[in-house]
Amino acid sequence: MSNFSVGFRTSGSVQVLELNGELDAHTASELEAAIQKCIPSSVRIVINGQNLQYISSAGLGVFMAYIEDVREQGGDIKIAELQPRVFNVFDLLGFPMLFDIVDSEADAVARFETASSQ
Amino acid sequence: MARSVHTLTIPSSTRYLEDVRRFVEQHAIEANFETKDVGELKIAVDEACSNVIEHAYRGNDENDIDVDIIVKPDRFTVRIRDRGRSFEQSEYEEPNIFEFANQGRAGGFGVQIMRRLMDHVEYRKRGNTNECCLTKYR
Structure with a gap:
């Protein structure tokens, strides 16, 4: 029984x-499947990590594998609401230099809206 | 506090990584390590076991991984043993996240995480057994 799940929501044109x-x-393939499911309809993706309790490099690798593909299509993967212990793993590898990591989901969604109005 | 040893053997499948994390967590808490150190030990051991599953055994789940915890008054060591392909430290290069992103590469960060979170990381080969020892001092 997997102890990981992904919930899908939309916020305007953004897939959350x-x-x-x-x-x-073990569970990274479920995140990969979720991102693959989003991409045909929206490359504006916000990851809400409020209930993410743990991440290892396999999880980070999924974001890594898709970020350039999504950006080449004019989108982005923005990451929000990470718990401090999970953010620390992102930070350890320098991911904040590569990914837009913000405090709240609302901020992440707003950044897409700001970008499209410019 | 006297030296204590705890042993867990898991099949070489990612489905058992959660069990390894719980095993490390339980004994690190019992050894009175701080919450931050407990979390760091869990992820470092997870990375080491994930590497064994992917690289040493190349995804074949019919092998075993031995995880031994050795607690001494001044340190917590986790020894991960396998009988698959050895990790060649001389061939390892620390990944560049920008290059990896450009190439769409999903892996390669485990060793970096282990080295950054542990005080000492050592690889040894004894006969046909590979050992990875991860140590955190108090």
Whole structure:
């Protein structure tokens, strides 16, 4: 039984993925499937990590694998609401230099709206 | 506090990573490590076991991984042993996240995480057994 799940929501034109549980080498394929499911309809993706309890490098690798593809299509993967212990893993590898990581989901969604109005 | 040893053997499948994390968490808490250190030990051991599953055993889940915890008064060591392909430290290069993103590469960060979070990381080969020892000092 997997202890990880992804919830799907939309906020305007933005696809929000809510991550729950523990993201490791066993569950990373579920995140990958969720991102693949989004891409045909929206490359504006916000990851809400409020209920993400754990991440290992396998989870980080999924974001890594798709970020350039999504940006080349004019979109982005923005990451919001990470718990401090999960943010620390992103930070350890320098991910804040590569990804837009913000405090709240509303901020992340707003950044897409600001970008499209410019 | 005297030295204590705890042992867990798991099949070489990612489905058992959660069990390994719980095992490390339980004994690190019992050894009175701080919450931050407990979390760091969990992820470092997860990364080491994930590497064994992916690289040493190349995804074949019919092998075993031995995880031994050795607690001494001044340190917490986790020894991960396998009998698959050895990790060649000389061939390892620390990944560049920008290059990896451009190439759409999903992996390669485990060793970096282990080295940054642990005080000491050591690889050894004894006969046909590979050992990775991860140590955190108090």
